[in-house]
Amino acid sequence: MTTRTAQTSLPIRARVLGLVYLMAFPIDLFGFLYVPSRLVVPGDAATTASNIIASETLFRLGIVSILLGQIVGLLVVLALYKVLKGVNNNIAVLMVIFGLVSVSIGVVNEFSQFAILLLLHGPDNLTVFSAAQLNSLVPLLLNLHNLGIRIDEVFNGLELFFMGYLVFKSGFLPRIVGVALVIACFGYLIQDFSAFLFPNLAVNVILLTGWGELIFPLWLLVRGINVERWEKRALAAA
Amino acid sequence: MEAQAKTRIEPSIGDPKAIQQTVESSPRYKARIAGVFEFLEGTVFTFGQVVILGKIVVSSDAAATAHNILANETLYRLGFAATVVGVICHIVWVFLFFDLFKPVSRNISILAAFVMLVGCAVQAVTSLLYFAPLLILGEGSSLSAFTAEQSQALTLFFLKLNGEAFDLYLIFFGFWCVLTGYLIFRSAFLPRILGVLLAIDGLGWMIFLSPPLAIALFPFIAIASGVSELPLMVWLLVRGVNAQRWSEQASEAGVRAY
Numbered sequence: 001m002t003t004r005t006a007q008t009s010l011p012i013r014a015r016v017l018g019l020v021y022l023m024a025f026p027i028d029l030f031g032f033l034y035v036p037s038r039l040v041v042p043g044d045a046a047t048t049a050s051n052i053i054a055s056e057t058l059f060r061l062g063i064v065s066i067l068l069g070q071i072v073g074l075l076v077v078l079a080l081y082k083v084l085k086g087v088n089n090n091i092a093v094l095m096v097i098f099g100l101v102s103v104s105i106g107v108v109n110e111f112s113q114f115a116i117l118l119l120l121h122g123p124d125n126l127t128v129f130s131a132a133q134l135n136s137l138v139p140l141l142l143n144l145h146n147l148g149i150r151i152d153e154v155f156n157g158l159e160l161f162f163m164g165y166l167v168f169k170s171g172f173l174p175r176i177v178g179v180a181l182v183i184a185c186f187g188y189l190i191q192d193f194s195a196f197l198f199p200n201l202a203v204n205v206i207l208l209t210g211w212g213e214l215i216f217p218l219w220l221l222v223r224g225i226n227v228e229r230w231e232k233r234a235l236a237a238a
Numbered sequence: 239m240e241a242q243a244k245t246r247i248e249p250s251i252g253d254p255k256a257i258q259q260t261v262e263s264s265p266r267y268k269a270r271i272a273g274v275f276e277f278l279e280g281t282v283f284t285f286g287q288v289v290i291l292g293k294i295v296v297s298s299d300a301a302a303t304a305h306n307i308l309a310n311e312t313l314y315r316l317g318f319a320a321t322v323v324g325v326i327c328h329i330v331w332v333f334l335f336f337d338l339f340k341p342v343s344r345n346i347s348i349l350a351a352f353v354m355l356v357g358c359a360v361q362a363v364t365s366l367l368y369f370a371p372l373l374i375l376g377e378g379s380s381l382s383a384f385t386a387e388q389s390q391a392l393t394l395f396f397l398k399l400n401g402e403a404f405d406l407y408l409i410f411f412g413f414w415c416v417l418t419g420y421l422i423f424r425s426a427f428l429p430r431i432l433g434v435l436l437a438i439d440g441l442g443w444m445i446f447l448s449p450p451l452a453i454a455l456f457p458f459i460a461i462a463s464g465v466s467e468l469p470l471m472v473w474l475l476v477r478g479v480n481a482q483r484w485s486e487q488a489s490e491a492g493v494r495a496y
Contacts, residue, residue, distance in 0.1 A: 045380050090337065097333055097355060101325075104359035109366070132383035139380035143373045148366050154322055155329075155362070196319045196369075197312075199376075 011224040017079045018220025020072060025214070027069040032149070035062030040142060048142075049135040053120055063113050070106045073099065077159065083225065084166040086234040095162035102155035109148030112141045150192045157188030164212065172229040177219055180212030265338060265427070265485070266478035272334035273474030275327045280471075283324035283361075286368070287404060290317030295397055300390035303397065307371050314372065321365045328358050338479065339421040341488035350417040357410030360403060367400035408446045415440025415466075422470075426487045427480040432473060435466035 035058055039051040052059050077099035085092040116138050119126065126134065160181045168178025187209025194203040290313060296302040307314050336351040371393040374381055381389050419437025422428045442459040445452040452459065 045383075090333075094330075094333055097329055097351075100355060101329060101358050101362065104356070105362045108359065108363055130383065133381075133388075136380045136383040140373055143380075144366065144370055147369055147373070151322060151362055151365055154326070158326065193319060193322075196322070197315050199315075 021217035031066035098159040161185035172226040184212040269478040275331035279327035286317040286320035300394040304390040370396035412443030439466035
């Protein structure tokens with residue numbers, strides 16, 4: 001009876017996972033790209049600061065959406081563990097571990113955006129700084145935030161590496177999706193470490209390499225997983 | 239249960255793929271790989287946090303520190319990248335230690351892994367603070383409203399914050415050492431003395447709960463670290479673990495040897 005339930009619900013669960021995973025995209029794009037594009041003026045600290053104050057709710061929504069995206073990421077990696085552990089439990093645990101560290105970094109990193117609000121709402125002890133000085137700290141904290149995102153991407157990238165390996169080996173998901181995920185991992189590693197070491201090089205490969213992160217959830221949502229092969233795998237691993 | 243046992247796929251003897259798998263996943267092999275990653279993590283992290291910063295930071299002189307950073311920017315960036323690579327290596331050996339000590343106590347080894355993963359996240363945050371001086375001093379810095387002296391003071395402030403965050407990490411590391419020392423002591427496959435030494439070492443690092451006290455006692459903490467962590471690492475690299483006893487303990491505890 002229980003196996004029967006598992007049989008009928010597994011495809012649905014895989015599709016729900018795909019849907020939740022996809023939801024992370026608009027949430028992340030809003031916080032990481034849309035909000036900064038509306039508020040941040042590169043090279044102009046004063047305008048950036050006044051934009052943030054004028055649209056404080058939008059700025060806060062940006063922070064909240066990033067935090068929400070991290071929670072979604074946490075749920076996704078735990079659900080993926082259940083789907084993929086039959087392939088290789090050790091590799092699946094490694095995927096979860098890198099996912100957990102990535103989420104922790106991502107959450108702590110929002111401190112720098114909150115710090116901007118604390119600066120601009122200047123408690124009394126900040127009056128020793130001039131307005132220009134306070135404003136100029138805003139881009140510094142935004143840069144620190146961007147750097148934190150890059151450090152986070154390294155760990156998120158390695159999570160994708162193990163995810164891609166498991167998908168490739170699974171037999172119940174297409175190998176090409178696994179390859180795409182591994183390519184996404186190397187895209188992050190190349191882009192981030194080149195930014196760390198050679199700041200003038202400005203390698204930007206994510207738009208070319210990052211497709212696996214979109215294809216995988218789409219595949220889960222639209223096609224689901226091959227249940228027959230998944231069960232064979234789960235039995236072999238039990 | 240019986241039905242499950244029947245469906246388990248038994249690797250046939252002489253199947254080269256099965257033999258390959260056994261070699262790769264044997265506890266001895268895992269212990270050695272854990273030793274390798276422990277060594278790599280220790281080396282690259284020390285390179286970034288101790289060697290490079292030691293060369294660059296002049297603790298009472300913000301101007302000289304800032305000058306050193308800009309004069310050795312590539313080296314400084316390398317030190318930063320090393321700390322990030324160090325965290326990656328750390329996560330890998332946290333996982334391998336967890337896997338190795340599961341037969342001794344599943345709960346304690348999970349607890350140790352969780353403690354150390356929080357430590358890894360703290361380590362990654364220290365990397366962020368490590369890099370901040372480049373954002374303050376580098377080209378295109380936003381801080382034109384500050385005097386050079388103020389920017390330099392801010393640089394030293396972030397480096398000190400990096401040091402504080404690193405001390406925070408050491409507390410988690412210390413707790414992990416105590417837990418792992420206990421696991422080694424209770425294990426049948428590693429010498430008990432290594433566990434005792436590691437637990438003492440861990441208590442030493444946990445003195446960083448009070449940084450001034452830890453700095454006062456630092457020579458003793460360093461000695462405890464040297465006589466426990468190094469022998470453990472060398473033991474893992476050279477001897478691995480006693481695979482037969484590991485398997486015995488694993489089957490007693492009902493842990494499946496992969």
